Amino acid sequence: MQKKYEEVVAWIKGEMHAGRLKQGDKLPSESVLQKQFSVSRQTVRRALAVLEEEKITRSIRGSGTYIEIRRKQKQETMRIAVMCTYLDIYIFPLIVKEMEKVISDAGYTLQIAATNNAIEKERMILKSFIKDKSIDGLIAETTKSGIPNPNLALYQELEQMGIPVIFINSFYKELRIPHVSLNDKMAGKMVTQHLLDCGHMKIAGIFKADDGQGHARYAGYVEALMEADIKVKGKQIIWIDSDELEGMREDCGRILRRIRNCTACVCYNDEVANKLVGICMEQGIRIPEDLSIAGIDNSDLARFCEIPFTSAENPIRELGKVAGEKILERIRGNEGVESVELKPKLIMRNSVKVITNI
Template structure:
């Protein structure tokens, strides 16, 4: 038979203080002297006391829990985002409830229903499709605190995210500035309706007077290194080869890099590669990969700050705000021009 849980009364009996004093002390009330608070906390730990969160939520009408809906829990940048959001919420006394949709709309709808049934105080969402939001808008319309973590400024909801259009344009412009005109594009997101990176890529090409070649825009059929490896193989066999590649996440870029190593292509001489997200794998790849930095900590901080405002709104939610973070391009060896041998030898002599 499970051991019965300790109650406030048990702590009161053990310390000689009233139940009200014990309750205030455990809530760290300044009305109770610090010495008394310390003694009560010590006894609570000894008795393995845990507050009754269900009872507290009935009184406060808050569960101090936030739901986070991801598309793919194996995606490295989303894993980082979940960790950063959990830290920001914990600093404010909130717990995180996590769900993943696997980019399936029906699973996304079920996860949101679970969040509502559990009466979370707020919801943070990476939706599978940035344009199919009719199942999410009713939550905002009902004044449920909710923030989208993707860029749809016209969604009519609060948005906090990295500006993927600008990020993709920066990546493409970097390759154009290096003289590339045949730039391959690997993106599994735009078939889902998530077109921000594609739009940035096409816009940068247009600014340079380069027409986008449909043969170079490839859906790899997934977001992992395996799909990047397979997609680049197909692109290289299909027709005139690209001289550069922009992959819309680092995993795709790492897979493409692996194909180049296996086929003895030099990076960046034979193919320059740019990824997206700035994950640890990109920095430590066989050839460190140029990438667009996804500002995980900034997204987490701004999203949680805004969510706390929404949760604290007494009546109607305030008008939605859109925060787009301008991403930084991190240039590494996968796009740096190789230094000729004579220049390397001369530099070595100078160092001596």
């Protein structure tokens, strides 16, 4: 005669076989399963323990129990791929350099690819990894993570093949894959709070619309303003996408109209801040006398800009090191690898005016 807990186990396996429960899906709660099968909580927990022992499910404290992605065994190639949006500009070279140290010390070689932040290129690269089966793991910087992405199933396919993935800088919310990034909301809030502390109340913002980092940094900006009881005004916010970032100077008319009457501006990152500094200088807008500017990342652009500007530091060396360590953990079979979000630190320069008479 089938035991009660075995009925629960059999039902869950049957739902998976029928396709009603898929990899990554969350199981009904313990209380729901209790009522459904008219059994005790202890019986449900025993059933869940059996499923976890068989590596069919995985429980996450405070979240629930999920159908596990079951990886096939594969022969190691001793190669790890790093797929970034861009490789030779901005903060990416230092991130990759730190990854390479960790990965090469473990005996792996690094294979580097760039998507140029294009979904089509990301798809092509992922398909080549799947076809060639030539890597043991993938560290991937997400491509336009703020908008729907048709390539998510390819990441899942890699995981099912036994090729684990770690995301860096941002992540796809639809996938239960660990990521290593800056705490972007905290960074957005930090620079906004600094401007508030310096007496600014009319603070504009420029954020990227097509990646998750832009959304998170905007959320921090909004939170700081709301906590200061300052109304968030849509007309003072400029949303740009990756392509528009390159043409910011050509779009200076729209940008200047939006930030008119503001005394300060929070910029999505140092690249945006650097371009805004250039626009202001061309238009005779003094920094910080007429407009205070703050960026995020504390890159060379912030330090060596014609007017060096305040920025929230992104600990990119640590980010690269941690990402390298995390992918090695996953390759070695550690299924408990958690996401890491690193804390920013404010680096102050002379781009922010202190307003004494408000």
